[in-house]
Amino acid sequence: MEVTFQFDWAAAFRSIPHLLPGIPWTLLISFGGLAIGFFIGIFFGLLRISPIRWLRWPAILYIEVFRGTPILVQVLFIFYGLPQLLGGPINALTAGIAAIAINSGAYISEVVRGGVQSIERGQREAGLSLGLSRSQAFRYIIWPQAFRRMIPPLGNQGIISIKDTSLFSVIGVGELVRQGQIYIATTFTALEVYFMVALMYLAITWSLSIALRLLERKGLVGQ
Amino acid sequence: MTESVSNPIVRMAKVNKHFGSLHVLKDIDLQVKPGEVVVVIGASGSGKSTLIRCINGLEEFQEGHIEVDGNELLPDGRSSKALQRIRTEVGMVFQQFNLFPHLSVLDNVTLAPMKVRGWNRADAVKTGERLLDRVGISDQAIKYPSQLSGGQQQRVALARALAMEPRLMLFDEPTSALDPEMIGEVLDAMRELAREGMTMIIVTHEMGFAREVADRVIFIHQGQILEEAPPADLFDNPRHERTQSFLSRVLKH
Numbered sequence: 001m002e003v004t005f006q007f008d009w010a011a012a013f014r015s016i017p018h019l020l021p022g023i024p025w026t027l028l029i030s031f032g033g034l035a036i037g038f039f040i041g042i043f044f045g046l047l048r049i050s051p052i053r054w055l056r057w058p059a060i061l062y063i064e065v066f067r068g069t070p071i072l073v074q075v076l077f078i079f080y081g082l083p084q085l086l087g088g089p090i091n092a093l094t095a096g097i098a099a100i101a102i103n104s105g106a107y108i109s110e111v112v113r114g115g116v117q118s119i120e121r122g123q124r125e126a127g128l129s130l131g132l133s134r135s136q137a138f139r140y141i142i143w144p145q146a147f148r149r150m151i152p153p154l155g156n157q158g159i160i161s162i163k164d165t166s167l168f169s170v171i172g173v174g175e176l177v178r179q180g181q182i183y184i185a186t187t188f189t190a191l192e193v194y195f196m197v198a199l200m201y202l203a204i205t206w207s208l209s210i211a212l213r214l215l216e217r218k219g220l221v222g223q
Numbered sequence: 224m225t226e227s228v229s230n231p232i233v234r235m236a237k238v239n240k241h242f243g244s245l246h247v248l249k250d251i252d253l254q255v256k257p258g259e260v261v262v263v264i265g266a267s268g269s270g271k272s273t274l275i276r277c278i279n280g281l282e283e284f285q286e287g288h289i290e291v292d293g294n295e296l297l298p299d300g301r302s303s304k305a306l307q308r309i310r311t312e313v314g315m316v317f318q319q320f321n322l323f324p325h326l327s328v329l330d331n332v333t334l335a336p337m338k339v340r341g342w343n344r345a346d347a348v349k350t351g352e353r354l355l356d357r358v359g360i361s362d363q364a365i366k367y368p369s370q371l372s373g374g375q376q377q378r379v380a381l382a383r384a385l386a387m388e389p390r391l392m393l394f395d396e397p398t399s400a401l402d403p404e405m406i407g408e409v410l411d412a413m414r415e416l417a418r419e420g421m422t423m424i425i426v427t428h429e430m431g432f433a434r435e436v437a438d439r440v441i442f443i444h445q446g447q448i449l450e451e452a453p454p455a456d457l458f459d460n461p462r463h464e465r466t467q468s469f470l471s472r473v474l475k476h
Contacts, residue, residue: 120321127323128310129384131310131339132335
């Protein structure tokens, strides 16, 4: 028995127009979710380091729950589970964005906490000694420095979340993987199509890496 | 404490600070008059930095009274309004400079006058440039702190504090983190400030500088003020045995 399977470049290229419609969905879910997750992360990250103990508590709970459960379970819970509670369906796009938001939000909370806590105590003291209020010291002195240190881990989280959206094919959002599956169902060219799907993810994540590197270089002035 | 003629700008009475089981400051009584230069000396860990950090509320204390320019600080940090007023009137220079690394030298100096005093940018810049010129770094205004030497950074820190037009300046070992060849330039700037009549409380190990500039030297040991006297008296005729042994150790080399 002889199997001679060759990579069919023509089939790979033929799949491109069928995969491209998935890209806007992948981008919308990942960047929409990340944008919301960023604000969730700032909120819970700052709560997490509040001097008031009962404010820290809900932040710890949120982070532990959504960092400690798989994002696939989270999106299934939102898409199939929540409608039973709410009494009405949730569309797949909303469920996907929500899952990325709460999941990345938990990780970004820790990024924010780490960034703020990494700023030397003397920075805050210098600000306070000049008469700045605590919130002014945070806004003008601590946050700008912390944010610069947060850029690399935020980039990491961005790339992870983009890839996480591939799981949402299970709830039928028409993102990249889903488009690939639909196309393969009629052409049986799994090797070529998943190869192209992988390349497209790589194109997206690589662009993000380059953009972040530029941002970081710009932000490093004077550091 | 005999000099009650002119109103003291700093008045500390029976100040006690505990840090867990550690008794960091013990019954500190200290008065500083406007225009006076007071140098605080003592071994490391004696509480001298803690003492001056209590004056602008960077450290809390548990018992006693601290009054700065008529604003009273309460124990356990229970005095936010008075504290805010005190901090706008009291400047501080730190051992590690603590310049803001994300801001240019000029922005370091103009930030507080604009945000706290509400000055417009033009006024803040004018004052900032004048102060940078005074400490000899006007040509570095657009650079970032990391591009300056330690001595230059500390002089920027001095200009930054002076930009708030303080009535009192606190110095927490301002030359301890500097390379030896840069200590002189910082002490020169402080010397000039003292000559202009600024009220200063200085924690330092520079005994020659203390002798020359101080009106009064305070020796602190294990959280207690053991001796205070004009520099000539304290350095040449220390009364307390602890002061003698401390001075013999630091003056020997």
